[in-house]
Amino acid sequence: MIIDTQLASLFTAGALIVIGIFAAVFLDNLIKKVIGLAFIGDGTNLFLIAMGYKPGGIVYIYLPGMARDWFAQNAAYPLPFAMVLTSIVIGASTMAVMLGIIMVLYKKHGSLKASKILGD
Amino acid sequence: MIEYILMIIIVLGSILALMQRDLLKAAILTGIPGASLAFLYQYLLAPDVALTQAIVGSAIVPVFIALAVYKTRRVED
């Protein structure tokens, strides 16, 4: 392969972010906007994970019998992974709140069009 | 090799989900990039994140969106 896994993951993350921003800005349906926002979050998470990935490395779990120096040189960097765990949960909860607001707004306006509901 | 296929599925799946006119289909299709991301995380040496993403991305998020669609309107106007 010409490009390695890490670089390809970074490109995928970038594509997800761009698709998400496009959906959140240009699509008129509120549910689609929310789906787009979820994709932006996913893209950022993938970016962080790709940052901690080590080509040819091992999972960052220290098993008995591993040499300490060998582990330190080959393990992936776990700090971004810990951050992503938090970020996934925050993204899901924010999305739940947004969908709740959308349900209330649908009862009021009878439509899901952003141009009708959000445009003053 | 399988990583590259997963990446293509992620990008195509997300575009496909946004192109649906039926919002319930869009909600279900959101699960495809979510689940593929979970597999990709496994290949990128992050098994614990993959577990969380598998639950949140392929089950919780689509179900939330599907519930919201069920309570509002199914076809985009």
Add this chain to the structure above:
Amino acid sequence: MDLLIPLMVIVPIICALFLNLLHKKDRTIKAIAITLALILPLLPILASYGMHYFGGYAPLTENPTLSTGLPSLITGTALKTFHPAITYSFQGAQKLFIFILGLVAFLAIMVSLFETKRPSGVYGFMMFMGVASLTAILLTDDIFNFYVFFEIAALATVGVVLVSQVKGNYETALKYMILGGIASPLLLLGIALLLGVTGNVNITDIISSLKSGMVNPQNPVILMACGLIVFSWLYGSGLPPFHTIKSAIYSKALPHGAALLQAFSVFTFVALGIIILRIFSYLPISQMIILGVSLLAMILGITMALLQTDIKRMFGFLAVGELGYIGLGLGLGTAYGITAGLFQAVNEVLITAFLFIGFGTIYYQTGESDIRKLGGMMIKTPLVALLVLLAGFAMAGVPPLNAFQSKLMLIQASIQAGLPELGVIMILMSIVTFMTFMKAFHAVYMRPKPVELEIKNEKIPQATILALLVFLAVCILFGLFPHLVTGFLQTLSISLAGGMP
């Protein structure tokens, strides 16, 4: 290690959860909430300066017992200075900011308990959660921890708006969340880029790796990270292009909620501004961006305030415009300018909260906030009218009130930095601010009362008047003795200006 430092974040969270348990016992909740809220400004006064390392994981240089027996690969390199745990740093500036935040939170919560019909419920929960997250934002030295609490603060803001039952609050909240859904991941992306370049999320470590040459500071990735973090800074504090949505957020919240929300955005502005200055101050473009954006915020915010007919919207725009003064102080880059800017931040939080709660009495009495439908309120409430007038004087910078001192310092700093034009613009904008205020004041208090205006609540609660008097007292105190405030800020601003006094 002072245990009170993490308690400053934990206490409001416990307050929020505990008050939610006591659902529907209004009288008990009133008493307990006021007592608990009183702890908020007291904690920073009692705590002593220091760093708090969560889990006790201090850097190895400060922990000799742990570092014995480790290989020289760790103890001999820069690894020994890195912070392995989330670090909270509590210094003079943080003490002052958290005290002011606690004071505003206490008064806003007290007023809200007496002005809303049902004190129990999510409103108090959201306010306490917001205070907790803002305290953490001010304290934290860890940029990912900052991101987490930035998100919680945004959710708490949305929550305060959602429970207000003002017309159109859901639409505004959704708009704010959609913009936040774009801006917050971009902040995380900026953090990710910094992490990728330096391998750290602790701000002190990021700076030390940039300064010591471990990382090339001219790396274009860092420029990109700077851009992304600045973008989320604009969103979090409501600078242009987000000034319309931020002022709409203020106007859709209840007045006491708005008083607290503007404190949130000012402190987000200050905290993230300090982070940007600390990390990126060596990039000359960062200073230009801060100055430009602040100037734009000041001019757009204040001139758009003049055009509004809704009082809450008007003061929302004024609150955004006043942010520009703080930004100008920070952007000047001299120690004196930064002190002036931070002093202005403290004053602005107090005065805008004062104004929101003061004009909030009108909304409480009539349920109306359109100035075309209001009038003649001076006869009903002369004392409140006087207090509101004094608040307006304070905002415009009339001596001996506090904003006079900070605006004077800002103008002096801009002349010292060789940019007297900024001083001229600041004076002009102060005049426009005062004009806007007088327009609202005249329409609400001095014009004859329209016939169709009906008064719903005749009597203003004693607690509101007490809160206004406390605000006035603090304003006069800071106006007469400005060194009370600037003394706390000096250390931080000298370190931000690169060690130059």
